[in-house]
Amino acid sequence: MENNKSVIEINHLSFRYDKEVVLEDINLKVPKGAFLGIVGPNGSGKSTLLKLILGLLKSNQGEINLFGQPHQKFKDWDRIGYVSQKANSFNTGFPATVREVVSSGLTKKVGLFKMIGKKHSGNIERAIESVGMSAFSNRNIGELSGGQQQRVFIARALVSEPDVLILDEPTVGVDSRNVQAFYEMLEHLNKDLDITLLLVTHDIGTISSKVTHVACLNKQLHFHGNTEEFEHMKESDLSGIYGHDVQLLHHDHNHGHEEVER
Secondary structure, eight states: OOOSEEEEEEEEEEEEEETEEEEEEEEEEEETTTEEEOOHHHHSSSHHHHHHHHHOOOEEEEEEEEEEEEGGGOOGGEEEEETTTTTTOTTTTOOOOHHHHHHHGGHHOOTOOOOOOHHHHHHHHHHHHHTGGGGGGGGGGGGOOHHHHHHHHHHHHHHTTTTTTEEEEETTTTTTGGGHHHHHHHHHHHTTTTOEEEOOSSHHHHHHHTSSEEEEESSEEEEEEEHHHHHHHHHHHHHHHHHHHHEEEEOOOTTTTEEEOO
16 A cells, blocks of 8 residues: 555665766665755755655666656656745745735646636635634735745645645744744644655754654765654764764753754
């Protein structure tokens, strides 16, 4: 049964731009229901890995299986939602409401210029509610904060009811005071809606209390395991992966750890 398989399985994946090696011999399995945090220094290949999974780039070597199917044969892309780093890099004067932006995520399923029926209308409302933005449905997207806009773009990715949601640095533009609430929202999507999440982030400390698994990447996959195993990594080993000192500070009151780079 599919439930017993990995939703994403990567075997011996390598990628290079011209002669520059970006990823080398990556082996990674993402089980159904996981919340995987992908961490690593700048230029470590994190965003490239996501683009390879999504078919936006073609690997030089290795294989990717999605829901048990070889990548090149996989057609059901509605099962995978994606929010890029550039999702909120748009003209804030663009005249569209939150509901209109979210409904645009149905274009591929419904068809361009087609009317949205009652069934899909329900999908839109549920997607907006799931990211805590119901009160803003009729608000112009340009009037919202960076964090609120990012929630809307996540809702846009959720409206087609994907099984997997892939997020590339989603807290860029989110006010630091709201980052914790943002990750709690992602935790809700994972635990309560049973959506498998892949999250590229620099916020090692903030996510360690939210994710179920961590992959530490720097061209090669240096660590992949559950959160408890990651928390027991030696800071010297983590610093070796990053190429500079990284210290994880433990906090009380359930706020996880803070990453300090020196």
